[in-house]
Amino acid sequence: xxxxVLFNVFNGLIVGAxxxxxxxxxxxxxxxxxxINFAHGGFLALGAYLAYTLIPYVGFWGALILAPPLTAVLGxxxxxxxxxxxxxxxxxxxLLLTFGLAYIFEDMTRLIWGAQSVPFQVPGWxxxxxxxxxxxxxxxxxFMMIIVAAAVxxxxxxxxxxxxGMRIRAGTRDLDTVSTLGVxxxxxxxxxxxxxxxxxxxxxxxxxxxxxLSPTIGANLIMPSFVAIIVGGLGSLxxxxxxxxxxxxxxxxAAVYFPSxxxxxxxxxxxxVLLVRPRGLLGEEGxxx
Amino acid sequence: MLLFAPFWMNAIxxxxxxxxxxxxMGLAAMSLNFLLGFTGVLSFGHAAYFGLGAYGxxxxxxxxxxxxxxxxxxxxxxxxxxxxxxxxxxxxxRGVYFAMVxxxxxxxxxxxxxxxxxxxxxxxxxxxxxxxxxxxGFAELDIVQNDRAxxxxxxxxFAVCVAAMAVLLNSPFxxxxxxxxxxxxxxxxxxxxxxxxxWLSFVISCLFVSAxxxxxxxxxxxxxxRALRVDLSGNLVIMAVLGGMxxxxxxxxxxxxxxxxxxYVSSHxxxxxxxxxxxxxxxxxxxxxxxxxxxxxxAKA
Numbered sequence: 017x018x019x020x021v022l023f024n025v026f027n028g029l030i031v032g033a034x035x036x037x038x039x040x041x042x043x044x045x046x047x048x049x050x051x052i053n054f055a056h057g058g059f060l061a062l063g064a065y066l067a068y069t070l071i072p073y074v075g076f077w078g079a080l081i082l083a084p085p086l087t088a089v090l091g092x093x094x095x096x097x098x099x100x101x102x103x104x105x106x107x108x109x110x111l112l113l114t115f116g117l118a119y120i121f122e123d124m125t126r127l128i129w130g131a132q133s134v135p136f137q138v139p140g141w142x143x144x145x146x147x148x149x150x151x152x153x154x155x156x157x158x159f160m161m162i163i164v165a166a167a168v169x170x171x172x173x174x175x176x177x178x179x180x181g182m183r184i185r186a187g188t189r190d191l192d193t194v195s196t197l198g199v200x201x202x203x204x205x206x207x208x209x210x211x212x213x214x215x216x217x218x219x220x221x222x223x224x225x226x227x228x229l230s231p232t233i234g235a236n237l238i239m240p241s242f243v244a245i246i247v248g249g250l251g252s253l254x255x256x257x258x259x260x261x262x263x264x265x266x267x268x269x270a271a272v273y274f275p276s277x278x279x280x281x282x283x284x285x286x287x288x289v290l291l292v293r294p295r296g297l298l299g300e301e302g303x304x305x
Numbered sequence: 306m307l308l309f310a311p312f313w314m315n316a317i318x319x320x321x322x323x324x325x326x327x328x329x330m331g332l333a334a335m336s337l338n339f340l341l342g343f344t345g346v347l348s349f350g351h352a353a354y355f356g357l358g359a360y361g362x363x364x365x366x367x368x369x370x371x372x373x374x375x376x377x378x379x380x381x382x383x384x385x386x387x388x389x390x391x392x393x394x395x396x397x398x399r400g401v402y403f404a405m406v407x408x409x410x411x412x413x414x415x416x417x418x419x420x421x422x423x424x425x426x427x428x429x430x431x432x433x434x435x436x437x438x439x440x441x442g443f444a445e446l447d448i449v450q451n452d453r454a455x456x457x458x459x460x461x462x463f464a465v466c467v468a469a470m471a472v473l474l475n476s477p478f479x480x481x482x483x484x485x486x487x488x489x490x491x492x493x494x495x496x497x498x499x500x501x502x503x504w505l506s507f508v509i510s511c512l513f514v515s516a517x518x519x520x521x522x523x524x525x526x527x528x529x530x531r532a533l534r535v536d537l538s539g540n541l542v543i544m545a546v547l548g549g550m551x552x553x554x555x556x557x558x559x560x561x562x563x564x565x566x567x568x569y570v571s572s573h574x575x576x577x578x579x580x581x582x583x584x585x586x587x588x589x590x591x592x593x594x595x596x597x598x599x600x601x602x603x604a605k606a
Contacts, residue, residue, distance in 0.1 A: 116585020123578035
């Protein structure tokens with residue numbers, strides 16, 4: 017029994033790591049630019065399918081390295097063409113636009129790569145189990161956790177120590193002042209968007225190895241990412257990370273005790289958090305309005 | 306014009322059921338706009354209440370065999386109670402965050418309908434029931450076989466709901482909602498209880514959208530979890546924006562254009578999703594104030 021629980025907690029952590037990776041990108045864009053990027057799941061799917069296409073040429077490792085930045089480049093183009101004119105306007109418009117983009121992405125993915133799910137090859141040695149007793153500890157899962165941890169650590173390091181990161185953090189608090197101080201806000205927003213989409217692309221490649229590829233892979237992951245942001249706290253990236261892991265584990269545990277509530281449990285958590293602490297676990301007070 | 310729709314729809318290549326669908330979606334979009342256009346609060350999860358109204362109506366007919374009108378009333382009551390509870394939880398949030406929480410909460414009911422096979426029919430939807438004729442005591446309106454009769458039934462409910470919304474918007478309560486939309490801080494200083502008003506506006510909006518949901522279930526004689534999904538929430542918002550969210554009738558026009566387009570595109574190409582997505586992008590980029598908003602500026606200039 018305890019092994020089943022442990023298995024599901026571990027599984028939950030992995031799923032939570034996906035949610036967190038995706039939610040961190042969403043959160044970055046939301047905090048600096050006030051845009052809810054509904055197409056984030058579409059970018060995730062794109063990253064996954066790009067990797068799938070690249071693998072025959074550059075192998076799994078090459079795809080893992082190349083697909084996320086390619087996704088980010090496409091993200092920059094979309095931001096430049098479509099989203100940039102909407103900054104500073106009613107957030108309704110950017111939400112509607114990215115909502116429409118999500119439709120287009122899903123349809124295009126289906127058109128290019130087909131509606132059927134396709135297998136995604138990861139190196140064989142990664143698929144072997146590391147321990148007989150804990151059969152679920154496959155190399156790929158552990159490897160994935162390491163990559164996610166490295167990506168999250170890298171993101172936080174960039175935000176904390178580089179000039180770009182400092183500007184993003186400052187802009188999140190007061191974009192007007194940052195602009196007055198001579199920072200090119202347009203470039204800042206674009207780079208920030210690019211980083212967010214890079215995270216989505218990376219999440220896509222990793223998710224494909226675990227869940228397989230289908231055009232709806234991104235749409236299924238985006239809702240929990242919203243919940244992760246709300247539970248973790250508006251405006252706090254650390255909160256988003258925590259929120260993602262928490263709801264992952266919660267749905268993992270629900271899968272043991274109440275299988276039919278696997279999805280619903282995270283919304284119950286969200287309701288509880290909003291009831292007790294509307295700004296979320298680590299949210300800042302001033303962000304509600 | 307709406308009164309005679311079943312007659313001229315056929316002439317321009319439409320059909321009565323399409324006209325009914327426009328009336329139903331028009332009611333839903335106008336209800337959403339009560340909150341979006343006249344209170345200035347963006348909900349991106351109205352499909353949840355639309356779907357609750359629809360499921361409530363369908364289940365009341367299937368399991369208790371009650372008449373079409375009592376079934377809709379029951380669906381509306383269920384959805385309104387859900388809106389009261391969820392509204393109370395989210396009322397402190399504003400702007401993008403409000404929108405995000407409504408998106409997330411919208412999915413709860415989708416998963417419930419999707420998972421609870423025994424009661425909701427799960428992914429396959431709820432079948433094995435049909436709308437029932439309406440008995441007035443002195444006469445019976447056969448909305449089961451006669452498409453036109455059902456159209457007028459839907460139109461009557463539409464008229465009642467729309468009239469109620471118009472009265473509410475012209476009351477002092479409606480004026481304070483517009484004050485909140487224009488300047489929330491000033492309204493607060495004038496002594497308007499903001500949270501309570503926004504909550505009430507949310508609940509009223511959900512109440513009418515669930516009536517539209519009930520009609521939708523009757524129209525199709527079928528209901529499945531897609532009526533609860535975020536896609537529909539987004540479609541309702543784009544209908545309101547496309548028609549013009551600052552005007553009372555705008556969302557109806559938006560619904561007419563959107564529903565007719567969806568009907569046409571989905572029967573002509575497999576890639577209808579891209580076309581619909583493109584509509585979103587084009588509306589946001591080129592018609593952010595909607596058809597009526599454009600006409601109004603045009604008239605002034």
